Amino acid sequence: MKKVNCPKCKKEVIWSDKNGFKPFCSERCRLLDLGAWASEKHRIPGSSIILDEEKILEREE
Ligand SMILES: [Zn+2]
Numbered sequence: 784m785k786k787v788n789c790p791k792c793k794k795e796v797i798w799s800d801k802n803g804f805k806p807f808c809s810e811r812c813r814l815l816d817l818g819a820w821a822s823e824k825h826r827i828p829g830s831s832i833i834l835d836e837e838k839i840l841e842r843e844e
Contacts, residue, residue, distance in 0.1 A: 784797055784798075784799070785797070785798040785799075786798060787805070787806050789806065789807050789808040789809075789812050790806055790807065790812075790816060791807055791808075791812035791813075791815055791816050792808060792812055794808045795808075796808045
């Protein structure tokens with residue numbers, strides 16, 4: 784059985800379809816990680832996100 788380490792608390796988690804929180808060990812760890820990600824996003828002003836997207840488009844052309 785495949786196992787991974789929870790990205791939040793490093794606990795060993797069995798990787799299975801029954802684990803709806805994978806790669807996290809629990810809903811708590813998943814929410815903590817999403818919360819950290821969301822608070823990082825909130826620190827960035829909306830205008831700079833649009834500017835970044837424009838830069839990416841220019842690079843692809
Ligand atoms: Zn965890």
